[in-house]
Amino acid sequence: xxxxxxxxxxxxxxxxxxxxxxxxxxxxxxxxxxxxxxxxxxxxxxxxxxxxxxxxxxxxxxxxxxxxxxxxxxxxxxxxxxxxxxxxxxxxxxxxxxxxxxxxxxxxxxxxx
Numbered sequence: 037x038x039x040x041x042x043x044x045x046x047x048x049x050x051x052x053x054x055x056x057x058x059x060x061x062x063x064x065x066x067x068x069x070x071x072x073x074x075x076x077x078x079x080x081x082x083x084x085x086x087x088x089x090x091x092x093x094x095x096x097x098x099x100x101x102x103x104x105x106x107x108x109x110x111x112x113x114x115x116x117x118x119x120x121x122x123x124x125x126x127x128x129x130x131x132x133x134x135x136x137x138x139x140x141x142x143x144x145x146x147x148x149x
Contacts, residue, residue, distance in 0.1 A: 038100065038149045047107040048130075054101040055134035057144045061097065064146060065090050093149040105131075 038057065042050045068090075072082040105127065113123050 038096070041143050041148075042100070042104070047104055047111055049140075050104040051101065051108050051130065052134040052137060053140040053143065054097055054104055055131050056137060056140050057146070057149065058094070058097045058101060059135040060141070060144055061090065061093055061146055061149070093146065096149055 038054075042053055045053065065086075068077065068082070068085050071077045072079075077085075108130075109119060109123070109127060112126070113119060119127070
């Protein structure tokens with residue numbers, strides 16, 4: 037499970053791994069959607085994927101990532117909520133870099149989310 041993969045990581049690494057996992061899930065969703073549009077997948081298979089695989093995994097990753105992001109904000113800025121625009125931008129930049137960084141790819145197994 038993804039919780040085991042992030043358990044012993046520092047908050048910034050948790051945030052990076054979870055953000056990258058979300059990106060990999062999004063990319064998988066795009067491939068499945070393309071397969072459906074090209075007739076390689078039936079409507080039933082597509083609906084099953086979206087409702088029973090993609091959505092639950094996406095919700096779980098979002099929940100875990102938001103917690104890691106909150107902890108990282110507190111660690112970096114010493115407070116929760118009401119961040120300045122500059123602080124918000126710093127977290128957005130970290131998120132964007134994490135989406136593209138493949139450092140944790142070998143640890144991410146979308147089937148275990």
